[in-house]
Amino acid sequence: xxxxxxxxxxxxxxxxxxxxxxxxxxxxxxxxxxxxxxxxxxxxxxxxxxxxxxxxxxxxxxxxxxxxxxxxxxxxxxxxxxxxxxxxxxxxxxxxxxxxxxxxxxxxxxxxxxxxxx
Amino acid sequence: xxxxxxxxxxxxxxxxxxxxxxxxxxxxxxxxxxxxxxxxxxxxxxxxxxxxxxxxxxxxxxxxxxxxxxxxxxxxxxxxxxxxxxxxxxxxxxxxxxxxxxxxxxxxxxxxxxxxxxxxxxxxxxxxxxxxxxxxxxxxxxxxxxxxxxxx
Numbered sequence: 280x281x282x283x284x285x286x287x288x289x290x291x292x293x294x295x296x297x298x299x300x301x302x303x304x305x306x307x308x309x310x311x312x313x314x315x316x317x318x319x320x321x322x323x324x325x326x327x328x329x330x331x332x333x334x335x336x337x338x339x340x341x342x343x344x345x346x347x348x349x350x351x352x353x354x355x356x357x358x359x360x361x362x363x364x365x366x367x368x369x370x371x372x373x374x375x376x377x378x379x380x381x382x383x384x385x386x387x388x389x390x391x392x393x394x395x396x397x
Numbered sequence: 398x399x400x401x402x403x404x405x406x407x408x409x410x411x412x413x414x415x416x417x418x419x420x421x422x423x424x425x426x427x428x429x430x431x432x433x434x435x436x437x438x439x440x441x442x443x444x445x446x447x448x449x450x451x452x453x454x455x456x457x458x459x460x461x462x463x464x465x466x467x468x469x470x471x472x473x474x475x476x477x478x479x480x481x482x483x484x485x486x487x488x489x490x491x492x493x494x495x496x497x498x499x500x501x502x503x504x505x506x507x508x509x510x511x512x513x514x515x516x517x518x519x520x521x522x523x524x525x526x527x528x529x530x531x532x533x534x535x536x537x538x539x540x541x542x543x544x545x546x547x548x549x
Contacts, residue, residue: 285443286436289496293435294428296491301424307494307503308527312534314495319538323545336443339462340469341435341495342531348462349535353543365543369536376497377532379467380474380504381524387478388508388520 281335288330288337311342318346322354348372431492434485438496442469466497473498477505503527 296314299305305313321327327347330338338344352372356364370377446465450456456464476482482502486493493499508524525532 282440282443285439289439289442290432290436290492293438293489293492293495294432296435296495297428297431298491300491301427307499308530310491310494311500311503311527311531315531315535316538319535319542323542336439336446336465337436340439340442340466340497342497342500343495344462345466345497345500346535346538349539350542353539354546357543357546362544362547365540365547368543369539373535375463376466376470376500379470380501380528383471383474383501384505384508384524385520387474387505388512388524389516391478391480391509393509393512 281333284333285335285337288334289340290337292338292341292343314342315346315349318343318348319350320346322347322350327351345373345376427490430488431490434489434492435496436492438469438492438498442466442496445469469496469498470501473501474505477502478509482506500528500531503531 292314296310299310299313318327321330321343327338327343331344331347338347349369349372352370353365353368356368356371358364360367442465445468446461449461449464453461473482476485482493482498483506486502493502504524504527507526508520511519511523513519514523
């Protein structure tokens with residue numbers, strides 16, 4: 280049953296992106312940056328976790344979740360290690376996603392040919 | 398003075414022309430499509446997460462989410478490679494950009510497009526054209542949050 284929530288909230292978040300596209304002609308890089316910062320802010324104010332509790336993938340799969348885990352990593356590392364945590368925490372928490380994106384992009388761009396060319 | 402006015406008039410006419418030529422996204426259908434596709438991608442993510450927790454019941458929630466995102470990133474990167482993700486993107490607009498799959502697509506797509514410029518200057522440099530700003534803004538924002546939490 281919670282898949283309904285996942286669908287509704289995930290769909291709503293993505294639709295917000297489309298609203299930005301329609302009314303501001305924003306580029307995809309700007310959309311991603313905007314939503315990452317929204318995620319960081321939500322986590323900083325402690326709003327993300329209550330939403331995540333019932334929205335699950337609906338808020339974790341959108342790039343907002345990426346921003347939230349950056350902030351979450353930084354906050355928890357600061358609490359356990361002090362100032363150095365502000366430097367290391369964010370990337371540590373998101374390292375898996377970033378490394379995967381880079382790795383697969385590298386492999387698949389070696390294997391496949393661009394479809395937009397020719 | 399006359400020349401300046403002419404240029405201004407010409408610019409205005411040109412802007413009008415450009416505005417008329419830009420393909421207009423029809424608002425309501427595109428909103429519906431982005432909602433539909435975004436929701437489906439999130440549901441697929443939830444499905445992957447549930448399967449991972451089913452197979453590895455002892456896994457920490459945080460780790461399970463990390464694996465979920467990695468699987469989604471893999472799928473999106475592959476679909477970009479075979480040219481399917483762009484077709485989804487044309488249909489879904491924001492629905493294919495906002496999920497983490499859009500982040501993966503934004504790395505693979507330029508890497509693929511500039512492959513002909515070589516591995517270093519093509520693939521390795523261009524893969525960060527969109528992802529670079531995302532990572533930079535995320536790291537800066539999370540650093541600021543971390544420092545604020547240091548003092549409260």
